[in-house]
Amino acid sequence: MQVLRFAPSPNGWLHLGHAYSALFAFEMAKRLDGRFLLRIEDIDVGRCRPEYEQAIYDDLRWLGLEWEEPVRRQSEHFAGYERHLKQLREMGLVYPCFATRKEIQDAIAQSGIAPRNWPADPDGAPLYPGIYKNIPRETLNRLMWEGRTYAWRLDMEKAKAEAERINGGPITFTEEGASALGHKGVLPIEPELFGDVVIARKDVPTSYHLSVTADDALQGVTLVTRGQDLFPATYIHRILQLLLGFPEPRYHHHGLIRDDTGRRLSKSAKDMGLRALRTAGRTPADIRRLIGL
Ligand code: GLU
Numbered sequence: 001m002q003v004l005r006f007a008p009s010p011n012g013w014l015h016l017g018h019a020y021s022a023l024f025a026f027e028m029a030k031r032l033d034g035r036f037l038l039r040i041e042d043i044d045v046g047r048c049r050p051e052y053e054q055a056i057y058d059d060l061r062w063l064g065l066e067w068e069e070p071v072r073r074q075s076e077h078f079a080g081y082e083r084h085l086k087q088l089r090e091m092g093l094v095y096p097c098f099a100t101r102k103e104i105q106d107a108i109a110q111s112g113i114a115p116r117n118w119p120a121d122p123d124g125a126p127l128y129p130g131i132y133k134n135i136p137r138e139t140l141n142r143l144m145w146e147g148r149t150y151a152w153r154l155d156m157e158k159a160k161a162e163a164e165r166i167n168g169g170p171i172t173f174t175e176e177g178a179s180a181l182g183h184k185g186v187l188p189i190e191p192e193l194f195g196d197v198v199i200a201r202k203d204v205p206t207s208y209h210l211s212v213t214a215d216d217a218l219q220g221v222t223l224v225t226r227g228q229d230l231f232p233a234t235y236i237h238r239i240l241q242l243l244l245g246f247p248e249p250r251y252h253h254h255g256l257i258r259d260d261t262g263r264r265l266s267k268s269a270k271d272m273g274l275r276a277l278r279t280a281g282r283t284p285a286d287i288r289r290l291i292g293l
Contacts, residue, residue, distance in 0.1 A: 002034030010052035038067035081206035122232035127195035152200040163242035177252040189235040217246035
């Protein structure tokens with residue numbers, strides 16, 4: 001049986017883009033005679049708020065969605081994510097990085113390459129310049145001892161090599177939707193575009209990448225549907241799936257809802273918020289019409 005999910009983060013009010021993504025997964029699950037799950041991705045405890053979570057339930061119910069109970073809330077499962085992190089640590093594929101944003105900027109400034117020419121990852125963040133990678137053990141111990149804050153970074157080159165070894169060859173994924181460039185079918189991954197990504201933090205033993213792959217596996221998700229903005233993230237997720245022994249789901253990345261000026265909707269686009277539209281007297285049928293579903 002097919003298992004699909006909608007996995008919002010309760011760090012703002014839902015807007016039309018979320019309505020599209022939620023209805024897309026819900027309708028697809030219905031068409032496939034599959035199961036539909038709702039998952040609350042609230043690992044960022046500083047930005048997530050109970051009122052946003054409640055609004056997710058209210059707004060989705062108002063839209064006519066139904067999901068299985070109990071809903072999985074990621075903030076209740078940090079110990080599980082930590083076990084996966086430990087596994088990656090034992091495989092020697094992650095390392096602690098103490099760099100502040102400022103240190104990263106300084107390292108780039110000193111590299112001799114103009115900052116605007118420094119490569120950025122698909123999310124627009126500058127690639128990690130490698131400071132704190134392979135630092136001597138004594139330095140590492142001293143920084144830990146000083147209580148400095150750090151992030152766990154995945155050594156992408158090593159991780160990819162190990163994942164390829166496990167896979168027995170080049171790693172691919174199956175895309176049933178399309179990338180923003182229209183790529184679909186069985187596609188190669190390009191995780192090096194992200195460099196050594198942050199996979200966990202000192203105080204939060206996980207990240208979006210780690211918890212989303214762990215939970216999709218744990219919940220038996222067979223078809224991951226989400227916006228095209230997350231298409232490249234799949235490169236990282238495939239690596240983690242292979243390293244942690246998770247099964248491979250299929251993917252369907254859908255187009256993004258844009259405002260009248262062609263910009264992607266964001267949480268700050270208040271006028272497109274589901275609550276505001278509902279208060280203004282719009283019906284669920286109006287919402288479906290607005291997003292073309
Ligand atoms: N929680 C993520 C977000 O709010 C989506 C996760 C996913 O669908 O992979 O953007």
